[in-house]
Amino acid sequence: MxxxxxxxxxxxxxxxxxxxxxxxxxxxxxxxxxxxxxxxxxxxxxxxxxxxxxxxxxxxxxxxxxxxxxxxxxxxxxxxxxxxxxxxxxxxxxxxxxxxxxxxxxxxxxxxxxxxxxxxxxxxxxxxxxxxxxxxxxxxxxxxxxxxxxxxxxxxxxxxxxxxxxxxxxxxxxxxxxxxxxxxxxxxxxxxxxxxxxxxxxxxxxxxxxxxxxxxxxxxxxxxxxxxxxxxxxxxxxxxGDLADQEAGYVKREGTTTVFHVDDLSLPSKQPFGTVLKNIQFELKAGEILGVAGVAGNGQDELMAVISGEDERNVKNHLHLKGEPIGHLHAGERRRLGMAYVPEERLGRGAVPDMSLSENALLTHSDGFIKSGLVDWQGIKDYTKSLISKYKVKCHGEFSEAKSLSGGNLQKFIMGREIGQNPNVLICAHPTWGVDVGAALAIHQALLELRDKGAAILLISEDIDELFLLADRMSAVCDGYLSPVVRTEHTNIDQIGQWMAGTFINTHQPQEAQA
Amino acid sequence: MIRIQARTEPSALMKFVSPLLAIVLTLIFGGILFSAIGKSPVQALQVLLIAPLADSYNIGEMFVKMGPLLLCAVGLSLCYRANMWNIGAEGQLLAGALGGSAMALYFVESESIFALPITLLAGVVSGMVWAAIPTFLKLRFNSNLILTTIMFNYIALYLLIWAVHGPLRDPQGYGFPESAMFSDATLLPTIFESSRTHIGILFALLAGVVGWFILTKTHLGFQIRVFGADEPAARYAGFHGKKLSWFVMLFAGALAGLAGIGETAGPIGQLVPNVSPGYGYSAIIVAYLGRLHPIGAIIAAAFMAVLYMGGDLAQIEMGIPVAVVSMFQGVLLFFLLACDFFINNRLSFTNQATN
CATH class of the missing domain: 3.40.50.300 (P-loop containing nucleotide triphosphate hydrolases)
Known part of the structure; x- marks a missing residue:
C-alpha cells in the first residue's frame, strides 16, 4: 500500500x-x-x-x-x-x-x-x-x-x-x-x-x-x-448487491431452418472512408444466434445499414427473408415482414432524444396502435409502461424524454421495444455496450428468450466474451470481409481474435490479400 | 471574457414564454423608436395594437389579414417540423392567386354554383404545383430548398405581373394592369354584414385545427415530427422521408395557394399586381412565434394581423410610415431568435487571469 x-x-x-x-x-x-x-x-x-x-x-x-x-x-x-x-x-x-x-x-x-x-x-x-x-x-x-x-x-x-x-x-x-x-x-x-x-x-x-x-x-x-x-x-x-452470478454459461442451440440469408453481397462504400463490403455470405437460422466479432469500422455499420434498408441501394438478389428476395424493399416494408434492429447508436438513431418514451415506443412499434391512420396514444402509453416495468427501465415514466435516460436504461428500453415486436429476425449491434452487470444480464436473458421462441438473431459485438456467452455460431468481420462461420463450441477466443485481425482473408481471397 | 455555453436543461416553460418575452421587448424597442422620431410612444403603441381591436370594422379587417397569414403559417409549421425549409409561401400564395384568378375569369359570366369551388381548387392546385417544383429539385438533385423557394417567389411575382399586363388584363380596364372584376359566383361569401371578413378566415382556422390534428393525432404527423427531429431515427424506423417531404410541401403549397385565391376572390375581387403585402414572408415569423404549432399559429397570426392593421392606422392617424410594420416584424423575429438562443444557451463570464 x-x-x-x-x-x-x-x-x-x-x-x-x-x-x-x-x-x-x-x-x-x-x-x-x-x-x-x-x-x-x-x-x-x-x-x-x-x-x-x-x-x-x-x-x-x-x-x-x-x-x-x-x-x-x-x-x-x-x-x-x-x-x-x-x-x-x-x-x-x-x-x-x-x-x-x-x-x-x-x-x-x-x-x-x-x-x-x-x-x-x-x-x-x-x-x-x-x-x-x-x-x-x-x-x-x-x-x-x-x-x-x-x-x-x-x-x-x-x-x-x-x-x-x-x-x-x-x-x-x-x-x-x-x-x-x-x-x-x-x-x-x-x-x-x-x-x-x-x-x-x-x-x-x-x-x-x-x-x-x-x-x-x-x-x-x-x-x-x-x-x-x-x-x-x-x-x-x-x-x-446479491444478484445471481452471471458466470454461468447459457445453453447453446442449433437452428434448423434458414430464415434469412445474405448471398454474395459486395457493395462499395457510400462514404470516402467507409468500408467496402466484399462477398459477404451467411445465413441466420430460426432459434439460433449468430455472433459477429470485429473491431469497429470493419464493415459492421455498412452491413447493418444494408440489411435494415437504411442504405437504400437496391441489393435485391443478395438478401433473402424466408426465401424471398427483400434487398429491393424499403426499410419500413422489411420491418413489416418481421425484421427488427437494435442499432449501435441508441440516442439519435435507436431513439429520438427529445421525444418521450411513449413516442419512442411508437417509433418502430406501430403494429396495433394505428387505427385508420390515427395513433392510439393511450394504448402506446400502456404498452410503454409495460415495457418499462418488464425491462426495469429506470426513468420517471413513459413521458420521460429519451435523452434523460442513462445509456444502459435506454438500451434496455430499445431492446424491449424491438423484442416486443416478436421479430422473425433481430439484428442487434453492441447490445450491452456501456450497460451495467444487472442490465446486461436482463438483456442477455431477453435475447435468449427471443431465440428460444424461434427468432433468428444476428449479434454484432466487439465484446468477445459476450459473443462466446450468447452466440450459437460465430464469425468475424475484417476490412469488409466476413470470416467463415463456425459453431461456437468448435472455436476459441484465439481463433476469433485472429479472424478479427483478418487472417482468414488470405485463404479465402488470395487475390485481394492485404499485408 | 464572455463565452457561450449550451444549457444542459433548457427550461420547458421558457419555450412558451419566449414569444411573449420577444413581443414585450419589441414593444419596448418600438416605444423608444417612436420617441426618437418625436411621436408619443404611448399613443403610437395604442394605435398600433389597441386601435385595431377597438371597433367591429377594424376587427373585421383584422380577420381579413389574419386568414392568409394563418393559412401560410400552418403549412410552414408542418414544413419546418419536418426540416423542410420552405421560404416559398409567398410564391405559392401568388401562384394560387394567379391560377385561381385565371379560373375565376373563365367564370366571369357564370352563375354556376360550381364556379367558386372550382376557382378555389384551381388556386389550391396552383399553389401545390408551385411548391412541387422546388421539392422535386431538392429530392431529385439535392438542391437547396431555401434558395429555390426564394427564387420561385420572384418567378411567381413576375409571372403574375406579366399576366395582369397581358393575358388577364381587363379589356375594358383602360389599360390598367388589373383583371376584370370577378363574378359574384366566384367571390367568397362574407360572414358579417358591412364587413369584408369572408369565409377564408374559417378556412384558415380549420386549417389550424387540421394541422394540429395531423401533427398530434395521426401516425403521419408523428412521422413528420420524427423526420424533422432526428432523420437517422426516421430512416432506422423505416419512414419514407421523401413521401413525408412531399406531403408537407404540398400541404403548405395547397394552403398558401388557398390563401392567394382567397385574397383575389375575397376582399380584392380581381387580380391586381399587389395581391399580398408579404403575407408569405410574415407567415414565417408567425410560424415561429406560434412555436411551429398550428394552434400557436392561430394566436400568432392574430397578433401579426393586428400589427398589419395597426401599421395602416398609424400611418393614417399619426403619419408614421407604414414601413414601421416591416420593421416591427423584423425586430420581433430578431428578439424571438435571441430569446430562443438564451433559452438554449447562457453566457458565462470567465476570468482568464485565474490561470
Missing part, C-alpha cells in the same frame, strides 16, 4: 446532488492520489455519471466540497475543469461531425495552449504514434466509427497534458489488443503522475489495471476495495 504523505490530487467531501425525484449523489466522499488509477463502479443509475460530471464541472453539486491539490475549488464549468488539468472522455461523444479531427481538438484548446503546442497536427501525429492511437488529424469525424471517435476523445485529453483523466467506459469499443495498448497508455500516464478515474463494466479490466476502486449503489458509496485483491465475481457482488 502506498501511504505517502502526499497531497491528494482530488478529494471529494460529501458531494450531494439532488435531481427532481432522484438523489443522484448522496454524500459521496473519495480521494484520488497523483498517479492513481481509480475505478468507479456501479450499475446504471448508481450515480457514476453524475459524479464525474460534477468533477468535470458539467453538473454543479448541491452540497459538498471538491479539493484539488489540497485546495478547495469550485468547478463551475468544463472550461474551468480543463484549466485545472481535468480531461474527460464521455460515453456519448461530443465531436463535430463536419470538422476534421484536428479542428475538433483545436476547438477545445485555449489560445495559450494552442500557442504552446504550435503545430497541432504534428503534435497529434506524434502522440498518436507514441500511444498507438492511430489517429489521422486530417480525417473528418463523420467518417469515423465509434471506436475511432473514442480514440479522438482520448487524444483530445492527451493533447492538453492532463493531470486527471476521466474515462467513461473507455474500453468498450476496443479489441483486446487495443485495450492492452490503451492500458499501456494509461500506465505510462499514471507513472508520469497523472491520475485516472476509470469507469468500466468489464471487471477483469478493473482488476487488471486499477489501484483502487469505489463502488456506488443508489447514489451512495457502498464499498471501496483494492481490485487486484478481489476477483471480478466478488466485485460484481458488491455492485449489484
Amino acid at each position: 502506498k501511504k505517502q504523505h502526499l497531497v491528494s490530487r482530488l478529494e471529494l467531501v460529501k458531494l450531494t446532488k439532488q435531481y427532481p425525484g432522484c438523489l443522484a449523489n448522496d454524500r459521496i466522499s473519495m480521494t484520488l492520489m497523483p498517479g492513481e488509477i481509480h475505478a468507479l463502479l456501479g450499475e446504471n443509475g448508481a450515480g457514476k455519471s453524475t459524479l464525474v460530471k460534477t468533477i468535470y464541472g458539467v453538473v454543479s453539486p448541491d452540497k459538498g466540497d471538491i479539493l484539488w491539490d489540497g485546495k478547495e475549488v469550485v468547478i463551475k464549468s468544463p472550461s474551468i475543469a480543463r484549466d485545472l488539468g481535468i480531461g474527460m472522455v464521455f460515453q456519448h461523444f461530443s465531436l463535430f461531425e463536419t470538422l476534421t479531427i484536428s479542428q475538433n481538438i483545436e476547438l477545445c484548446l485555449s489560445k495559450t495552449q494552442l500557442h504552446e503546442i504550435g503545430d497541432l497536427a504534428a503534435k497529434i501525429t506524434e502522440l498518436s504514434q507514441a500511444y498507438g492511437l492511430n489517429v489521422d488529424p486530417t480525417r473528418y469525424v463523420h467518417t469515423l466509427s465509434i471506436g475511432e471517435r473514442q480514440r479522438v476523445e482520448i487524444m483530445r485529453c492527451l493533447v492538453q497534458s492532463v493531470k486527471l483523466l476521466i474515462l467513461d467506459e473507455p474500453t468498450s469499443v476496443l479489441t483486446p489488443q487495443e485495450v492492452a495498448g490503451l492500458f499501456d497508455v494509461l500506465r505510462t500516464l499514471s507513472k508520469e503522475g497523472c491520475s485516472i478515474l476509470f469507469i468500466s463494466h468489464k471487471l477483469h479490466e478493473v482488476t487488471e489495471i486499477c489501484h483502487k476502486a469505489t463502488i456506488l449503489r443508489g447514489g451512495k458509496v457502498v464499498d471501496t476495495c483494492v481490485p487486484n485483491e478481489e476477483t471480478p465475481a466478488s466485485i460484481a457482488k458488491m455492485m449489484v
Whole structure:
C-alpha cells in the first residue's frame, strides 16, 4: 500500500446532488492520489455519471466540497475543469461531425495552449504514434466509427497534458489488443503522475489495471476495495448487491431452418472512408444466434445499414427473408415482414432524444396502435409502461424524454421495444455496450428468450466474451470481409481474435490479400 | 471574457414564454423608436395594437389579414417540423392567386354554383404545383430548398405581373394592369354584414385545427415530427422521408395557394399586381412565434394581423410610415431568435487571469 504523505490530487467531501425525484449523489466522499488509477463502479443509475460530471464541472453539486491539490475549488464549468488539468472522455461523444479531427481538438484548446503546442497536427501525429492511437488529424469525424471517435476523445485529453483523466467506459469499443495498448497508455500516464478515474463494466479490466476502486449503489458509496485483491465475481457482488452470478454459461442451440440469408453481397462504400463490403455470405437460422466479432469500422455499420434498408441501394438478389428476395424493399416494408434492429447508436438513431418514451415506443412499434391512420396514444402509453416495468427501465415514466435516460436504461428500453415486436429476425449491434452487470444480464436473458421462441438473431459485438456467452455460431468481420462461420463450441477466443485481425482473408481471397 | 455555453436543461416553460418575452421587448424597442422620431410612444403603441381591436370594422379587417397569414403559417409549421425549409409561401400564395384568378375569369359570366369551388381548387392546385417544383429539385438533385423557394417567389411575382399586363388584363380596364372584376359566383361569401371578413378566415382556422390534428393525432404527423427531429431515427424506423417531404410541401403549397385565391376572390375581387403585402414572408415569423404549432399559429397570426392593421392606422392617424410594420416584424423575429438562443444557451463570464 502506498501511504505517502502526499497531497491528494482530488478529494471529494460529501458531494450531494439532488435531481427532481432522484438523489443522484448522496454524500459521496473519495480521494484520488497523483498517479492513481481509480475505478468507479456501479450499475446504471448508481450515480457514476453524475459524479464525474460534477468533477468535470458539467453538473454543479448541491452540497459538498471538491479539493484539488489540497485546495478547495469550485468547478463551475468544463472550461474551468480543463484549466485545472481535468480531461474527460464521455460515453456519448461530443465531436463535430463536419470538422476534421484536428479542428475538433483545436476547438477545445485555449489560445495559450494552442500557442504552446504550435503545430497541432504534428503534435497529434506524434502522440498518436507514441500511444498507438492511430489517429489521422486530417480525417473528418463523420467518417469515423465509434471506436475511432473514442480514440479522438482520448487524444483530445492527451493533447492538453492532463493531470486527471476521466474515462467513461473507455474500453468498450476496443479489441483486446487495443485495450492492452490503451492500458499501456494509461500506465505510462499514471507513472508520469497523472491520475485516472476509470469507469468500466468489464471487471477483469478493473482488476487488471486499477489501484483502487469505489463502488456506488443508489447514489451512495457502498464499498471501496483494492481490485487486484478481489476477483471480478466478488466485485460484481458488491455492485449489484446479491444478484445471481452471471458466470454461468447459457445453453447453446442449433437452428434448423434458414430464415434469412445474405448471398454474395459486395457493395462499395457510400462514404470516402467507409468500408467496402466484399462477398459477404451467411445465413441466420430460426432459434439460433449468430455472433459477429470485429473491431469497429470493419464493415459492421455498412452491413447493418444494408440489411435494415437504411442504405437504400437496391441489393435485391443478395438478401433473402424466408426465401424471398427483400434487398429491393424499403426499410419500413422489411420491418413489416418481421425484421427488427437494435442499432449501435441508441440516442439519435435507436431513439429520438427529445421525444418521450411513449413516442419512442411508437417509433418502430406501430403494429396495433394505428387505427385508420390515427395513433392510439393511450394504448402506446400502456404498452410503454409495460415495457418499462418488464425491462426495469429506470426513468420517471413513459413521458420521460429519451435523452434523460442513462445509456444502459435506454438500451434496455430499445431492446424491449424491438423484442416486443416478436421479430422473425433481430439484428442487434453492441447490445450491452456501456450497460451495467444487472442490465446486461436482463438483456442477455431477453435475447435468449427471443431465440428460444424461434427468432433468428444476428449479434454484432466487439465484446468477445459476450459473443462466446450468447452466440450459437460465430464469425468475424475484417476490412469488409466476413470470416467463415463456425459453431461456437468448435472455436476459441484465439481463433476469433485472429479472424478479427483478418487472417482468414488470405485463404479465402488470395487475390485481394492485404499485408 | 464572455463565452457561450449550451444549457444542459433548457427550461420547458421558457419555450412558451419566449414569444411573449420577444413581443414585450419589441414593444419596448418600438416605444423608444417612436420617441426618437418625436411621436408619443404611448399613443403610437395604442394605435398600433389597441386601435385595431377597438371597433367591429377594424376587427373585421383584422380577420381579413389574419386568414392568409394563418393559412401560410400552418403549412410552414408542418414544413419546418419536418426540416423542410420552405421560404416559398409567398410564391405559392401568388401562384394560387394567379391560377385561381385565371379560373375565376373563365367564370366571369357564370352563375354556376360550381364556379367558386372550382376557382378555389384551381388556386389550391396552383399553389401545390408551385411548391412541387422546388421539392422535386431538392429530392431529385439535392438542391437547396431555401434558395429555390426564394427564387420561385420572384418567378411567381413576375409571372403574375406579366399576366395582369397581358393575358388577364381587363379589356375594358383602360389599360390598367388589373383583371376584370370577378363574378359574384366566384367571390367568397362574407360572414358579417358591412364587413369584408369572408369565409377564408374559417378556412384558415380549420386549417389550424387540421394541422394540429395531423401533427398530434395521426401516425403521419408523428412521422413528420420524427423526420424533422432526428432523420437517422426516421430512416432506422423505416419512414419514407421523401413521401413525408412531399406531403408537407404540398400541404403548405395547397394552403398558401388557398390563401392567394382567397385574397383575389375575397376582399380584392380581381387580380391586381399587389395581391399580398408579404403575407408569405410574415407567415414565417408567425410560424415561429406560434412555436411551429398550428394552434400557436392561430394566436400568432392574430397578433401579426393586428400589427398589419395597426401599421395602416398609424400611418393614417399619426403619419408614421407604414414601413414601421416591416420593421416591427423584423425586430420581433430578431428578439424571438435571441430569446430562443438564451433559452438554449447562457453566457458565462470567465476570468482568464485565474490561470
